[in-house]
Amino acid sequence: MTLEIVLMWIAVTLYASSAVLFVTAAVFRRPTIGSLALWSAAAGLVPHAVGIGVRWVRVEHGPYLGFYEVVSSYAFISVAALAFIALRRRELAGIGVILMPVAFLMLGASMFTSKAELEITSKLASWWLNIHVIFAKISYGAFIISFALALVFLFRERATGTLSGMLAKMPSQDVIDDLQFRFAGAGFVFLGIMIASGAIWANEAWGRYWAWDPIETWSLISWVVYALYLHTRLTLGWRGRRSAWFAVLALPVVLFSLIGVPLVYQSIHGAYLLGY
Amino acid sequence: MKHGVPPVRRIRRTLRSPRFVAWLLGALGLYLVVGSIIPQRSLDAAAVTRWAGRYPALGATFEALGLHEAFSHPMFLGMLFVLTASTVVCAWDRTARAARIMRSRGTVDARQVEALRTRPGARFEFDADDAEARYRDAGDALRRIGLRVRSGPLISEASSGAWGLLGSPIFHWAIVGLLLVVPVGALTRSEGLIGIVAGYEKPDVVESYGRLERGALHASMSGLTIGVEKDMPVEFIEDGIDRGAAPVVYLRDGDRELARGRVYPNKPLHHGALTVHISDWGLGAVTTLLEGDIASEPSQVLIDRDETSASGWASVTETYADPTGAEVASATFAPEFGANVAVRVEVARRDGSTISRVMGVGDAVDLADGVSLRIDHLGKYARLSVVDDWSISLLYALLVVACLSVGVSVLVPYRAAWVLLDRSGDVPALCVSVSHSRGDSGFVERVMVGVGAAVGKEDS
Numbered sequence: 001m002t003l004e005i006v007l008m009w010i011a012v013t014l015y016a017s018s019a020v021l022f023v024t025a026a027v028f029r030r031p032t033i034g035s036l037a038l039w040s041a042a043a044g045l046v047p048h049a050v051g052i053g054v055r056w057v058r059v060e061h062g063p064y065l066g067f068y069e070v071v072s073s074y075a076f077i078s079v080a081a082l083a084f085i086a087l088r089r090r091e092l093a094g095i096g097v098i099l100m101p102v103a104f105l106m107l108g109a110s111m112f113t114s115k116a117e118l119e120i121t122s123k124l125a126s127w128w129l130n131i132h133v134i135f136a137k138i139s140y141g142a143f144i145i146s147f148a149l150a151l152v153f154l155f156r157e158r159a160t161g162t163l164s165g166m167l168a169k170m171p172s173q174d175v176i177d178d179l180q181f182r183f184a185g186a187g188f189v190f191l192g193i194m195i196a197s198g199a200i201w202a203n204e205a206w207g208r209y210w211a212w213d214p215i216e217t218w219s220l221i222s223w224v225v226y227a228l229y230l231h232t233r234l235t236l237g238w239r240g241r242r243s244a245w246f247a248v249l250a251l252p253v254v255l256f257s258l259i260g261v262p263l264v265y266q267s268i269h270g271a272y273l274l275g276y
Numbered sequence: 277m278k279h280g281v282p283p284v285r286r287i288r289r290t291l292r293s294p295r296f297v298a299w300l301l302g303a304l305g306l307y308l309v310v311g312s313i314i315p316q317r318s319l320d321a322a323a324v325t326r327w328a329g330r331y332p333a334l335g336a337t338f339e340a341l342g343l344h345e346a347f348s349h350p351m352f353l354g355m356l357f358v359l360t361a362s363t364v365v366c367a368w369d370r371t372a373r374a375a376r377i378m379r380s381r382g383t384v385d386a387r388q389v390e391a392l393r394t395r396p397g398a399r400f401e402f403d404a405d406d407a408e409a410r411y412r413d414a415g416d417a418l419r420r421i422g423l424r425v426r427s428g429p430l431i432s433e434a435s436s437g438a439w440g441l442l443g444s445p446i447f448h449w450a451i452v453g454l455l456l457v458v459p460v461g462a463l464t465r466s467e468g469l470i471g472i473v474a475g476y477e478k479p480d481v482v483e484s485y486g487r488l489e490r491g492a493l494h495a496s497m498s499g500l501t502i503g504v505e506k507d508m509p510v511e512f513i514e515d516g517i518d519r520g521a522a523p524v525v526y527l528r529d530g531d532r533e534l535a536r537g538r539v540y541p542n543k544p545l546h547h548g549a550l551t552v553h554i555s556d557w558g559l560g561a562v563t564t565l566l567e568g569d570i571a572s573e574p575s576q577v578l579i580d581r582d583e584t585s586a587s588g589w590a591s592v593t594e595t596y597a598d599p600t601g602a603e604v605a606s607a608t609f610a611p612e613f614g615a616n617v618a619v620r621v622e623v624a625r626r627d628g629s630t631i632s633r634v635m636g637v638g639d640a641v642d643l644a645d646g647v648s649l650r651i652d653h654l655g656k657y658a659r660l661s662v663v664d665d666w667s668i669s670l671l672y673a674l675l676v677v678a679c680l681s682v683g684v685s686v687l688v689p690y691r692a693a694w695v696l697l698d699r700s701g702d703v704p705a706l707c708v709s710v711s712h713s714r715g716d717s718g719f720v721e722r723v724m725v726g727v728g729a730a731v732g733k734e735d736s
Binding site for chain 1: 294295297298301302304305308309311312316318319320323347458467515516517518519520540541542543544551553661663668671672675676678679682683686687714715716717718721
């Protein structure tokens with residue numbers, strides 16, 4: 001077992017612990033356990049980052065070629081997003097109850113996939129690819145936070161009794177509602193930059209900025225879905241529950257376009273996830 | 277007597293209706309999903325055939341509906357047209373609103389004063405002797421929140437920068453620009469594959485292209501000369517990455533060279549609206565027809581790879597005509613791999629005789645009485661993709677503007693607040709009103725709490 005794999009399994013273990021601790025903290029309303037959960041997540045980031053870095057140096061490219069690299073990096077972004085938001089607003093750290101199980105499942109699943117080292121080809125060797133990938137990951141980070149905040153909103157709205165005490169330290173519903181919108185809005189902007197940089201890259205690599213390749217189409221679908229989200233909120237006044245449901249249902253579309261499309265469609269983009 | 281709403285106004289009302297736009301965006305999203313599920317001929321024609329074989333009934337239906345060309349289907353184009361019209365109306369309305377607000381910044385009319393007095397967001401009452409000081413404190417509180425405050429003796433107006441106001445209209449105009457430039461660019465675009473033997477040139481005219489797609493409104497080919505330098509590596513290594521065939525390509529207008537560069541994926545040659553990419557490479561021969569002492573213009577023969585043939589290369593047949601246009605012979609070229617660079621030429625003459633010969637540079641073969649074919653050069657050729665599209669730079673610019681403006685609109689929205697020192701009651705009061713273009717209740721709360729704390733009063 002290589003150092004990279006050992007580090008990754010340590011990260012999986014710490015993320016799993018964090019997920020369990022977050023759920024325990026929420027159910028039993030123990031802030032101390034919540035802190036432990038956050039520290040466990042933060043501790044998991046270290047081996048995860050080092051593992052990604054070790055592989056990066058060895059394969060001479062970032063974590064964007066092959067299912068293992070791509071999904072593992074999205075798991076990393078999920079935890080990094082939690083760390084970011086917990087640093088900025090400690091009272092929002094409770095969204096770890098949603099983010100950490102997601103991150104654990106993603107990283108865990110990626111560990112059972114092929115770890116073949118795909119090489120950077122001539123078509124992939126572009127700075128635009130870096131910009132494209134960076135903004136794909138940042139937009140995913142923004143959307144997953146928006147998703148988690150929306151779930152918290154919906155959960156708190158319906159919960160009663162013991163359940164209502166869960167996540168009690170989180171800010172008011174109005175604040176959660178506005179934050180989930182802001183993160184979705186930021187994600188929409190970053191997704192737009194991802195699509196734009198992808199179009200520029202495609203034009204430089206293939207001579208066509210848009211070819212209706214399935215992954216291009218699904219990126220546009222994701223953008224249209226979030227455009228609809230923003231539109232319904234800003235002009236139709238969909239706030240609170242409706243807006244939260246929209247944010248929850250929109251994330252799978254983004255996940256499908258980032259990870260699922262190359263698995264389902266034969267696409268020129270399949271190379272980045274599957275290596276064909 | 278009741279009058280109906282004029283059709284133009286009714287259309288405009290529909291186009292600006294948020295509900296209609298929501299349905300339109302939803303329909304567009306669903307259509308894109310359908311378009312991604314059904315195989316598209318432009319992407320993979322073989323997949324369309326396979327799909328039709330697997331689902332015969334559905335295949336026939338979708339074929340009849342034209343859904344295998346979903347992204348050029350009239351239904352899709354119609355949706356985009358309506359979306360464009362709707363975005364124009366929305367952009368216009370937002371621009372007018374932004375202009376109105378910008379014009380009125382720093383001024384408050386009597387109606388607004390009355391609204392502020394009678395329907396404030398919050399009202400703070402004071403003792404008469406320190407009202408002015410509290411009014412000034414309220415202005416300071418608004419500055420601390422990050423707003424620019426313009427104060428008069430009785431009323432203060434505070435707002436964020438103009439960018440927040442302009443973000444949404446600019447974004448909508450950029451989307452309009454994209455929705456217009458993309459189809460116009462496609463209609464005026466040309467894209468073709470041109471094969472040029474290394475060390476030779478071809479003019480950028482229709483006849484030079486093996487495959488050429490021209491938009492309905494594409495004006496004319498550039499007429500420039502496209503050349504490929506003789507030295508053409510087929511495994512060009514840069515930064516440790518095999519870039520494949522990487523010819524040095526140049527463009528010239530007469531004797532004036534316009535652009536030159538080594539071309540490989542992610543490093544095309546740009547000149548104005550022209551972009552030259554490398555598509556592939558193959559083997560090439562340059563031939564000349566000789567009639568007595570007269571030599572024709574050299575002609576380029578291009579030989580592509582063919583995985584199904586024993587040699588791995590296809591053969592190419594060229595026909596030759598006399599000055600009257602009558603065919604005199606045909607010659608089939610195939611690479612001959614041996615000690616020397618050579619090509620096997622099989623000539624079929626008009627009189628029915630044939631000849632097969634392995635030829636090197638300088639060799640000639642008779643095609644007809646007094647007409648012979650000479651090999652001038654054997655080597656590699658570069659298959660270049662040449663795109664003539666003026667819209668690409670404009671598209672990039674519009675994408676940048678759209679991304680920046682929507683970022684400003686969503687993340688730095690326009691915010692404004694007004695504070696009125698109201699002396700009309702028994703005791704003076706500060707009437708506060710807040711506006712946030714995104715309707716952020718958190719901002720309203722921050723202003724109220726900030727102003728309340730600054731003046732030492734709770735919201736009354």
